[in-house]
Each structure stands twice: as C-alpha cells, then as structure tokens.
Amino acid sequence: MLTLRTACGFLSNDSTMSSADLHLSKLPHIGTNIFTTMSGLAAQYNAVNLAQGFPDFDVPSYLIERVTHHMQHGKNQYAPMAGVLSLREKLAIKYASVYGIAFDPADEITITCGATEACFSVLTAFIKPGDEVIIIEPAFDCYEPAILLNGGKPVFVKTIYPDFHIDWQQVEEAITSRTRLIILNSPHNPTGTVYTKEDVQALRALLQRHDLLVLSDEVYEHMVFDGLHHHCLAADPFIKERTLTVGSFGKTYHATGWRLGFCAAPAYLTKEFRKVHQYNTFSAVTPIQHAVSDMLDDTDWHHNLSSFFQSKRNYFLNLIKHSGFKSIPTQGTYFQLLSYAAVSDKKEADMANWMVKEMKLAAIPVSVFYHDKTDQQILRFCFAKKDETLQQAAEILCKI
Numbered sequence: 001m002l003t004l005r006t007a008c009g010f011l012s013n014d015s016t017m018s019s020a021d022l023h024l025s026k027l028p029h030i031g032t033n034i035f036t037t038m039s040g041l042a043a044q045y046n047a048v049n050l051a052q053g054f055p056d057f058d059v060p061s062y063l064i065e066r067v068t069h070h071m072q073h074g075k076n077q078y079a080p081m082a083g084v085l086s087l088r089e090k091l092a093i094k095y096a097s098v099y100g101i102a103f104d105p106a107d108e109i110t111i112t113c114g115a116t117e118a119c120f121s122v123l124t125a126f127i128k129p130g131d132e133v134i135i136i137e138p139a140f141d142c143y144e145p146a147i148l149l150n151g152g153k154p155v156f157v158k159t160i161y162p163d164f165h166i167d168w169q170q171v172e173e174a175i176t177s178r179t180r181l182i183i184l185n186s187p188h189n190p191t192g193t194v195y196t197k198e199d200v201q202a203l204r205a206l207l208q209r210h211d212l213l214v215l216s217d218e219v220y221e222h223m224v225f226d227g228l229h230h231h232c233l234a235a236d237p238f239i240k241e242r243t244l245t246v247g248s249f250g251k252t253y254h255a256t257g258w259r260l261g262f263c264a265a266p267a268y269l270t271k272e273f274r275k276v277h278q279y280n281t282f283s284a285v286t287p288i289q290h291a292v293s294d295m296l297d298d299t300d301w302h303h304n305l306s307s308f309f310q311s312k313r314n315y316f317l318n319l320i321k322h323s324g325f326k327s328i329p330t331q332g333t334y335f336q337l338l339s340y341a342a343v344s345d346k347k348e349a350d351m352a353n354w355m356v357k358e359m360k361l362a363a364i365p366v367s368v369f370y371h372d373k374t375d376q377q378i379l380r381f382c383f384a385k386k387d388e389t390l391q392q393a394a395e396i397l398c399k400i
C-alpha cells in the first residue's frame, strides 16, 4: 500500500492507495485539499478556524429575503445555460461603471457554479494535450488539477519573496512554442498582493510578443486596501481581446456556499467556454441568480467592501502587534500572511499541524501553494471573521 499525502504533508482522509488505485487515478499525487483537511482538523480539535477562506458572519439579509422570494415565486427550474439574463445585464453595467469595460451580456458573460467551475471550464475549453500553462506561484490550488486532467503541463514561475512581486523577465523565459495560456490572480490568494500599473504594462508587452490566452482570476476584486485600486486586466483593450476574466459572487456577498461565479470574455472565447460549461454544470442555481441580480442594484455594497475588510485587517493586526508573529503587508483579499520565524523553527506544515492540535488555532501553511512546497515559515490567516473570532485567534497568537 502506498500513502498519499495532501500537498502540505497532512495525511488526507483517503490516505492510502493501492498500486491498482494509483493505476486508476488520473491525479495520483493529489489528495484531499488543504482547505478541507484544515477545516476538518479545526472541527475535530475545536479550534478557531482562520484557515479556509470564508466569512463566519452572515450574508446580507436582503439577499436571503430575495432568494426566498424567488423560490416562492416559481424560479426553481433550470436557468438559461449562460445564466439569468438580468444578472448578466447587471454585471455588464457594473463592469462599465466600475472599470469602463464593455462586455455584451448576450455573448460575453456566462454565470457559473462559483469561480472554481469557471476556471475548470476555461482550462478544459482551451488546453489540449501537451499545451503548457504558466502558473505564477504561490498559487491557488484549483488550476493545476484542471490543467493535468486536460493533458496539459503546468509550468511554474515563482514570485519574488518577501513582497511577492512578479519578475516578468522570468515569466518570459518560461514561455515556449507550446505555451497556450497564463493564469494570473489579483488581488492574490494567498499573498494579498495587488497588481500594479507596471504589471499590466509588462503583461501587455508580453502578449504583444507571444500569442497567449490569459485566465485572470479576480475573485477578490472588491477587496483592495490603503487607497490602491484593482486593475481589471480586461480594462486594457489589447489584453481584453485574449483574456477570460473570472469572478465570484460568493466572495463579494459573503456567500461562498451559494457557489455563484462568472466568466467574462470576448465572444469568440465565450463561445468555446460555453461548450464546456453546458456539459459541465449546464447552469447555476436559479433563485440565487435572481437574488444576486436584485442585489447588484445596491452599488454601495461593492464600493464599501474594501473599507469593511480593511477595518478587519487593521483590527486583527492591532490585536497581534505584540505577538512574535510578523505581518507581511496585505494589499487586498481577506488573507493575512504572518511569519513565525521569530518564535519557531518548525516547517510550515508542522507548525500548522501543531497550532491546530495544541493551540486550537487553524491556519494554512503557504508551502501548499507551491508545487515544490517552498517553505518560508509563513502561515496564511483569513480575517473575514467576526471580531470575537479574531480576538480569540489573537489571544492564542500572543501566547505562542
């Protein structure tokens, strides 16, 4: 029997595989992901959970009222494959007003079952066996398996520690005649970095020299701090022509469990994207699409989200300022990286394991976001939590 481990070295639930299972598996080196594993350990050890990226406060009550309304008024059958039209139209209006970008709701916007489905459908639509895909590391975990399942080859380029900026020269050196697509993510999970104007310019120059598609994962677009701005890559017309932009209503409306996201892209790309989406999930949950469409009328919501999460970040950082954990600046998302190098020489996976079991606090080792498990003695903490939860976590951190 062979032992299968999750990316960070925790034993996964399906932890043993026979060689027959290995022969069967299309993803033999991938186990239960770290978020499921850590949330499971947090529940088992009754720990404060700052590991998985979800809020522990409620969705807006207006949304609950609207979902209930639409369920009670017959919106319970299949939604159109591309998504409820009013939702696509309102999203197009938002793109125009927030970023000055024109997306045609008819053939350039598709509503999906979360950004995860959108990423999977993009990679399935465009990656053929042997194609190479550039992933900038550290990286969220849903991209690599989708590339592998389609016979593609992930090519990893690391950002530069400690500010995690992209070295565009290194990106260019990773491009070969087989490179089909590059995956970008800003605001960035797990580092909290936000692309600059210079990043956008460097990307445009790269795309002018190389014929690539871009998957731009912008699920944290409305969580950007300290007066910085989110640069939606599609705001640059040259980049837009070859880019599929992925977003998540789950992130924007504190409703990750509702599994609602989208993909916005030029018509020639959307046409291919929808061929996969229609046989992957067909359509997302109907009453939720109607409710989110209603919610999009409240433009204050997404305008105020950054200041809401900036206050959470500041609150958390203030509580731990006398601890031995050193913060690595976060410009966006709802994640804070903390270096524990001053308090322990444990490896990240061991530190996270020890913390959840002995100290009753769950966090994510950043090494799991690297294919080679690069270890920098950093953990990722989610601050999308009630103040009480952040206080409990901070008390523990101050004791370590």
Ligand SMILES: Cc1ncc(COP(=O)(O)O)c(C=O)c1O
Residues within 6 Å of the ligand: 053, 113, 114, 115, 116, 117, 140, 185, 188, 189, 217, 219, 247, 248, 249, 250, 251, 256, 259, 260, 261
């Ligand atoms: C960078 C990034 N992309 C995509 C997703 C998936 O979003 P969704 O919950 O809408 O599937 C997440 C969720 O944590 C994420 O952090």
